Amino acid sequence: MATLINVPAKARRGDIIEIRTLTSHIMETGFRHTMAGALVPRDIITSFICRYNGTEVFRADLFPAIAANPYLSFFTIAKESGKFEFEWIGDNGYSSTASASITVE
Amino acid sequence: MPNTRRQFLSLAGSVTVAGTIPMVTLRPLEATPAMLATAIRGVVGEAPIHTGKVKIDIPPLVENGNTVPMTISVASPMTATDYVKSIHVFNEKNPQPNIGNFYLNASSGRAQVSTRIRLADTQKVVAIARLSDDTFWQVTADVVVTLAACTEEMN
Numbered sequence: 001m002a003t004l005i006n007v008p009a010k011a012r013r014g015d016i017i018e019i020r021t022l023t024s025h026i027m028e029t030g031f032r033h034t035m036a037g038a039l040v041p042r043d044i045i046t047s048f049i050c051r052y053n054g055t056e057v058f059r060a061d062l063f064p065a066i067a068a069n070p071y072l073s074f075f076t077i078a079k080e081s082g083k084f085e086f087e088w089i090g091d092n093g094y095s096s097t098a099s100a101s102i103t104v105e
Numbered sequence: 106m107p108n109t110r111r112q113f114l115s116l117a118g119s120v121t122v123a124g125t126i127p128m129v130t131l132r133p134l135e136a137t138p139a140m141l142a143t144a145i146r147g148v149v150g151e152a153p154i155h156t157g158k159v160k161i162d163i164p165p166l167v168e169n170g171n172t173v174p175m176t177i178s179v180a181s182p183m184t185a186t187d188y189v190k191s192i193h194v195f196n197e198k199n200p201q202p203n204i205g206n207f208y209l210n211a212s213s214g215r216a217q218v219s220t221r222i223r224l225a226d227t228q229k230v231v232a233i234a235r236l237s238d239d240t241f242w243q244v245t246a247d248v249v250v251t252l253a254a255c256t257e258e259m260n
Contacts (some may be wrong), residue, residue, distance in 0.1 A: 016214030029223070031200045057213065061206040063221050065199050067172040069256075072217035077212045 005086065007100040011078035019050065019058075020073040023088055023096060024101035034093040045070055045090035077105045128173075141195055141231070144202035148193045149233065149241050158242040159192075159234045164179070165247065170224040170254035179216035179234045179242070189216035190235045198228040223254035 006020040022051075023045070028044025042064065050058040057076045086098045145154075160188040162176040179189045188211040194204040207218045214236070224230075227250050 039173040050246055055178070057210065059208040060218075061203075063205060064201060065196060065204040067221040067223050071219070071221050072206070073176075073217075074209070075215040075217055077214040084106070 003086075003096065003098045004051065005084075005098050005100045006015075007084055007102055008078075009101075010103045010105065011102050013078060013080075014037045016075050017073055017078050017102075018073060019084065020071070021048075021050075021086055021098070022069060022071045023098075024069050025088070025090065025094075027064065027066060031064065043091050043094075045088045045094065047089045048072060049087045049089075050074070050076075051080040051085045052076060053080065054085075078102065080104050117211070138197060141197050141202045144195055145193075145231065145233065148206070148235075152239070152241055154233065154243050155239045156243060157246040158236075159232050161230060161232050161244055161246040163230060163246050163248055165252070166222065166249045169252045170250040171252075172221045172224075172254075173224055173250075174219070175222050175230070176217065176219040177232045177234075178218075179236075181216045181234075181236065183211065183214055183216055185211045188213070188237045190237055190239075192216070192218055193233045193235070194222075194234070195231045196222075196224065196228055197231075198226040199224065204230070224248055224250045225253045226250055242244065 002024040004022040008017050013018050025045050028043040028045060029041055032040045034040060044064055045062050048060040048062060049056060058074045060072060062070060081102060081104045084100045088096045158180045160178045163173060167173050175195060177192050181189045189209050190205045195202050196204055204222050205220060209216055228248060230246045230248060231243060233241055235241055
């Protein structure tokens, strides 16, 4: 799945950094009908987790009211060089991951 | 048969009134303010909800409810002893009252979250923040939506 991650490559220790993530997903609400009247089953991402060197720094529960291709932006404090890992979990066993590294001086 | 103009007009008027009643019931797929209150109580429990500290940045008028940018921020020092634990966002008239729950911690640095949401109708958006002392703070924003999301037919 196509995913865009925006994490600053470099930061000073103690800086507050913004992390932006965008992943492609239909986020089908489960409330729409086809022309024939059949209900389109729900298919959404239900949960997002961001870990910084293994520690959870941000988590979100998503609902059908989140727009398609979920965009999330949040903040954390740059503590040490390492890796941000992102995980999206959804309906029908959907799971997708991404990662980004940061150098903290 | 109405044989005077007055009788005709009063009959026409009552038909119009009767005609508007089905219009209201045509939208069963709508969260009611009661569902909103239940969803909020599900998160908050019996705790009192204060007004303030939280800010919703959302366009007051959106043309397309399918993707509405929204930023929630909370006035908090975000220190180890005074920080925002979570932010919960609700709506009044989508089929489901929840929009999202966002969990922060003392090392978040800034209590601010942005995302893009769907709005099925002109309605209220409610954001509630839970602080580290387990107090709840809320703010409400009104959004006018001209093209609804969520329940349209799929082509």
